[in-house]
Amino acid sequence: MGRVFVIGLSCLFTLASCTGDQGAQGPSGQDGADGMDGADGADGIDGQGAELGYVGSDTCGTAECHARQYASWTNTGHPYKIVPKQAILDGTGYPEWIRTQIHGEEFAVDADFFDAGQGGAQVLSVNANTFPNGGWDDVSYVIGGYGWKARFIGVDGYIITGSSNTADPDDDDKVQYNPPLEVDAFGSAAYPDVAVSSSTYHTDEMKPYNCGSCHTTGWVPDTDAATDNDLSDNQDGLEGIHGTWEEPGVGCEGCHGPGAGHADNPYEVATQWDASASCSSCHIRADVYEIDTSGGFIRHHEQFEEVIQGKHAALLCTGCHDAHEPVRYGDTYVALDDTADDPNPNFRNVHGVRVECASCHFNQEESYAVWAANYPGMGGVTCEQCHMPHATKSAVKAGTFYGDTSTHLAGINTWVDPVNPDNSLSTTGASPANPYISLDWACGSCHSDEAEADPNTLYDWALTALSDNGGVHGNGPMLLP
Ligand code: HEC
Ligand code: HEC
Ligand code: HEC
Ligand code: HEC
Ligand code: HEC
Numbered sequence: 504m505g506r507v508f509v510i511g512l513s514c515l516f517t518l519a520s521c522t523g524d525q526g527a528q529g530p531s532g533q534d535g536a537d538g539m540d541g542a543d544g545a546d547g548i549d550g551q552g553a554e555l556g557y558v559g560s561d562t563c564g565t566a567e568c569h570a571r572q573y574a575s576w577t578n579t580g581h582p583y584k585i586v587p588k589q590a591i592l593d594g595t596g597y598p599e600w601i602r603t604q605i606h607g608e609e610f611a612v613d614a615d616f617f618d619a620g621q622g623g624a625q626v627l628s629v630n631a632n633t634f635p636n637g638g639w640d641d642v643s644y645v646i647g648g649y650g651w652k653a654r655f656i657g658v659d660g661y662i663i664t665g666s667s668n669t670a671d672p673d674d675d676d677k678v679q680y681n682p683p684l685e686v687d688a689f690g691s692a693a694y695p696d697v698a699v700s701s702s703t704y705h706t707d708e709m710k711p712y713n714c715g716s717c718h719t720t721g722w723v724p725d726t727d728a729a730t731d732n733d734l735s736d737n738q739d740g741l742e743g744i745h746g747t748w749e750e751p752g753v754g755c756e757g758c759h760g761p762g763a764g765h766a767d768n769p770y771e772v773a774t775q776w777d778a779s780a781s782c783s784s785c786h787i788r789a790d791v792y793e794i795d796t797s798g799g800f801i802r803h804h805e806q807f808e809e810v811i812q813g814k815h816a817a818l819l820c821t822g823c824h825d826a827h828e829p830v831r832y833g834d835t836y837v838a839l840d841d842t843a844d845d846p847n848p849n850f851r852n853v854h855g856v857r858v859e860c861a862s863c864h865f866n867q868e869e870s871y872a873v874w875a876a877n878y879p880g881m882g883g884v885t886c887e888q889c890h891m892p893h894a895t896k897s898a899v900k901a902g903t904f905y906g907d908t909s910t911h912l913a914g915i916n917t918w919v920d921p922v923n924p925d926n927s928l929s930t931t932g933a934s935p936a937n938p939y940i941s942l943d944w945a946c947g948s949c950h951s952d953e954a955e956a957d958p959n960t961l962y963d964w965a966l967t968a969l970s971d972n973g974g975v976h977g978n979g980p981m982l983l984p
């Protein structure tokens with residue numbers, strides 16, 4: 504106000520100068536009071552969200568945002584690492600096609616699931632007087648149950664392990680559920696499919712659930728859980744769960760990082776995607792330079808170790824994979840989604856491997872077709888069936904040369920004679936594994952009668968076949984002099 508007054512005065516003087524003699528300059532007015540505070544500025548851009556935390560996959564997947572990625576993600580294994588018991592009883596724990604095509608009736612709700620004995624709908628064999636004789640009442644969460652196996656968390660938070668301390672010492676509790684394994688080979692010699700089965704798991708041990716860094720989103724481990732007498736840092740306050748999660752299973756934010764900042768301000772705040780680290784932080788076992796084995800098979804979740812020890816180290820996982828689409832049941836799911844009454848035809852999903860081998864190795868596709876034409880039956884064999892055989896075992900095997908998971912080793916070594924177990928994974932198995940596939944695995948998963956009879960005979964037979972007719976890729980096998 505004061506300044507306005509001063510300016511007004513000076514105008515008056517200016518006017519006066521036009522109309523009469525100029526008088527003496529008056530004294531300066533007093534300084535005016537400070538003006539009012541301005542309005543608040545616009546909100547600043549939120550940070551990357553790590554401090555702001557997680558929002559959960561349901562928020563990311565809303566209709567106006569990422570419904571397409573959400574729909575395909577629900578068909579992958581990633582969401583189903585920790586499934587609340589109640590969701591299974593309600594029939595919402597897994598996608599419908601998993602419940603109807605992969606799981607038997609018994610996994611859904613049948614209370615006999617945990618009862619003693621085998622046969623009928625009873626899958627798990629649990630001694631009558633040991634845990635969990637209350638059936639589903641004794642379970643809080645299921646671990647997995649999508650692809651290879653399921654384990655169960657008790658109401659105290661410990662993983663159910665079972666006990667050998669009963670009248671019959673041979674009858675250890677079989678507390679792990681293994682869905683059926685379909686053997687994808689073909690031909691008269693192929694191994695048969697494996698029916699639904701059960702296995703023991705750390706019998707007589709107390710197994711806390713400390714698996715959350717790879718199986719949940721936003722896991723905060725409680726490293727001193729055994730001694731701190733504080734259940735506030737255990738999920739649901741359960742003593743056996745040594746940490747907390749933001750979301751059970753690998754949600755959107757399990758790969759993209761905490762997303763609250765992005766959800767608040769989607770056009771300004773990007774989510775993270777660290778291509779070099781994100782798959783490998785979970786699809787790894789221990790030392791990346793050692794491919795661990797057990798019982799003649801590569802152990803599961805070692806895809807990163809396998810890829811970086813071969814020439815595909817030049818590729819990222821996402822060089823071949825679409826992270827949002829299912830692989831293990833890619834074909835099953837595509838087939839299901841192709842039906843005429845699919846409610847969302849535009850959401851039709853594709854196999855989670857989006858690049859064919861031949862799009863990079865087109866020469867080998869041609870040479871293989873030339874060679875295979877000499878052997879009726881071999882023409883339909885795919886690149887993966889020789890180059891990514893089931894040399895890995897997570898839960899069950901169909902035979903000596905057929906586990907339940909594809910190896911990512913790809914390179915086939917034709918000069919090692921697999922009868923020496925140090926050269927192969929067969930029978931005794933070397934630990935760690937060699938960074939290549941030997942011929943007993945490359946050919947033996949289908950030519951299983953020869954392979955089971957004698958890997959050495961199989962080797963000689965395979966070498967002859969690979970030398971004949973110009974060799975499988977037009978070169979003949981590589982042999983050391
Ligand atoms: C297993 C890790 C993983 C999970 C889980 C995941 N994403 Fe992604 N996402 C990726 C990767 C990797 C990319 C980069 C594109 C590529 O290479 O496919 C990506 C890309 C995207 C993109 C960019 C467009 C596109 O489709 O490529 C969107 C949007 C997206 N993700 C949303 C989501 C949402 C929503 C979820 C949860 C429903 C989710 N993602 C779950 C790994 C993941
Ligand atoms: C270093 C990361 C990591 C840790 C730690 C880990 N897992 Fe896993 N687990 C995986 C990955 C990756 C897969 C799937 C890929 C594979 O099996 O090759 C998997 C698969 C599984 C499956 C099969 C899921 C299904 O649907 O068939 C079960 C069950 C399982 N893990 C249980 C456990 C338990 C119990 C623990 C803790 C005692 C644990 N895992 C610790 C990474 C991990
Ligand atoms: C936070 C840990 C984690 C990260 C990160 C992760 N995975 Fe997984 N992945 C798992 C676990 C655990 C399973 C087993 C899920 C199950 O089957 O129940 C799994 C299963 C899978 C499967 C087999 C199941 C299916 O849906 O076909 C594929 C393929 C896969 N992951 C690919 C990827 C790729 C590619 C990336 C990186 C873009 C990635 N994963 C990142 C933990 C992770
Ligand atoms: C995106 C391109 C790309 C795709 C897709 C791809 N590869 Fe490769 N592959 C490469 C590159 C690059 C090399 C290394 C070439 C070299 O060193 O000469 C390689 C090397 C190989 C080798 C030689 C390995 C060795 O140790 O000698 C085999 C075998 C192989 N690939 C098989 C496959 C199979 C089987 C598939 C499909 C599952 C596949 N590749 C998909 C790019 C690819
Ligand atoms: C019947 C089993 C079999 C099938 C099917 C097969 N390969 Fe091979 N592949 C081999 C063997 C064995 C070698 C080792 C070298 C040799 O004997 O020629 C090899 C070697 C390779 C190599 C290394 C470079 C070279 O030419 O030797 C590449 C790359 C390759 N295969 C890619 C493929 C691709 C891509 C496909 C599918 C189009 C495929 N293979 C199908 C058995 C197979």
Ligand code: HEC
Nearest residue numbers: 782786806807810815818819820823830831856887908909
């Ligand atoms: C050269 C291409 C290629 C690369 C690179 C690659 N994958 Fe795969 N992956 C495949 C193919 C092809 C399959 C399916 C094999 C089959 O159908 O038998 C597969 C299957 C899988 C499976 C399911 C295994 C099963 O038996 O169901 C997992 C998990 C997986 N990949 C994880 C990864 C991770 C993690 C990486 C990076 C460390 C990776 N992959 C890199 C081609 C690739």
Ligand code: HEC
Nearest residue numbers: 688689690878879880881884888889945946949965968969
């Ligand atoms: C995915 C399954 C599969 C794989 C892997 C496979 N084959 Fe075959 N092969 C077949 C089928 C099916 C036939 C035709 C039926 C038969 O004769 O058993 C066949 C036939 C043959 C024949 C002609 C019949 C005979 O017994 O002499 C030869 C030679 C042969 N395969 C060599 C190989 C070699 C070498 C490898 C490994 C580098 C291999 N195959 C890997 C499925 C496979």
